[in-house]
Amino acid sequence: MEEGKALVNIVRTEIINERTLEKFSFVTQSSCDIKPDLSAGKEDILRVKDTIYGINQTEDITIGYEVKMTDSLLTPELMALVDGGTFVSGKYEAPKAGIKVNRDKYTLSIYTEEKDYTDTVGYAKFTTKHNKGKALDFKLKDGAFYVPEFNSKSRPARGESPIEIEFLDTLPNDTPIVPPSTGGATVPTPPTPTTADGTTKTPGVTIGSDCRVTWVFATAINDADATVTNFKVTKKTVGTVVAGNVTIDSTKKIVTFVPTSIAAGITYTATALAVRSSGATTADTTSVSVDFTTV
Incomplete structure (x- = not known):
């Protein structure tokens, strides 16, 4: 059995938009809470007076994770990804009220240091996939720095691991992911979107x-x-x-x-x-x- 690992600090956070492949990498995150989201099992007990004749149990099942991150700085592009709004020309607009918000899913990776006494000897990478953000809270206080808090739910596919922890000797190169290029072409007037037809099975x-x-x-x-x-x-x-x-x-x-x-x-x-x-x-x-x- 390997020795236990002394993990400390958050040395890097990476977020990758799973639709566009846009990557955010920053070192200012101050905390990250990752808590399992469970479908609770049940326990039925057959008891007659002072005697228990049987116990029927079903186990808790993990369906994903609830993730709460806090950062020391506000990154508007990251806020747009988590909150589901837009950041254009120096202005952030939250999603429109009263309608469904189609937020992009993202992969979140948190890197921590492994210490041997005072030396850093490795890193641990915690990864959750298919995170979908929630609407942001804004807590502003006179005389105090604003600390953004980003909340999301990770929902892996059935049979997919809800969290991965990888142990590394060194931090990977912080190379941005470049989304596929369209050669500069755009569609300024897209055709009107159509909706799925469940009867004819037309997408x-x-x-x-x-x-x-x-x-x-x-x-x-x-x-x-x-x-x-x-x-x-x-x-x-x-x-x-x-x-x-x-x-x-x-x-x-x-x-x-x-x-x-x-x-x-x-x-x-x-x-x-x-x-x-x-x-x-x-x-x-x-x-x-x-x-x-x-x-």
Whole structure:
């Protein structure tokens, strides 16, 4: 058995937006509380007077973690990710009141130091995935520095570990993750998003101004079918396939295509072919195509 590890301090925090791959790395975090979120088990006892004849038990099951972070400084871009608002041209706007907030999920990694007496001999990296932020509290006090507090819930997919702890000899290089490039092309006037039809099993389609395409199904699909063959973007006139990456979220309902290179001044067609619903043996969804033009 290995010796116990003396862990102290927070030496680095990394947050990666799981949709855009944008990375935040900072060293000003002052605390992080990670508490398990449990589906409580039950205990039924068959007792007759002073005798217990049987106990039927079900165990607690971890469904994720509740995470609370505090930072010494306010980072507007991080606030926008957790709170679900926007930060543009020096102004932060919180999500609109009275409507559903579609917050991006993110992966959180906390690095602590391992000490041997006074020397740092290694690091421990605590990671939770698929965190989704909550609305922020603002606690301002005269004569005191504002300490931002960021709260979120981590919800791993079924069968996925809710937390990982990796022991490292050195800190990894703090290299930013560069999101895939679209070559500067944009879609200033995207087509109107459509909604998923549960009856025909037709996915809703959204074209982003950044050329990303998102298909949303009413029910889960087979994640093995989320491929660049089934979800693709092509040039409308010649049918040339655009290079890109396809991902599917943990609910198996949302598929996203991110182009790695796409030209301006071209009309493209985003297509989702018929795929298998979760549990189906043959393709049973309805294919759909949407055109959009870049500038």
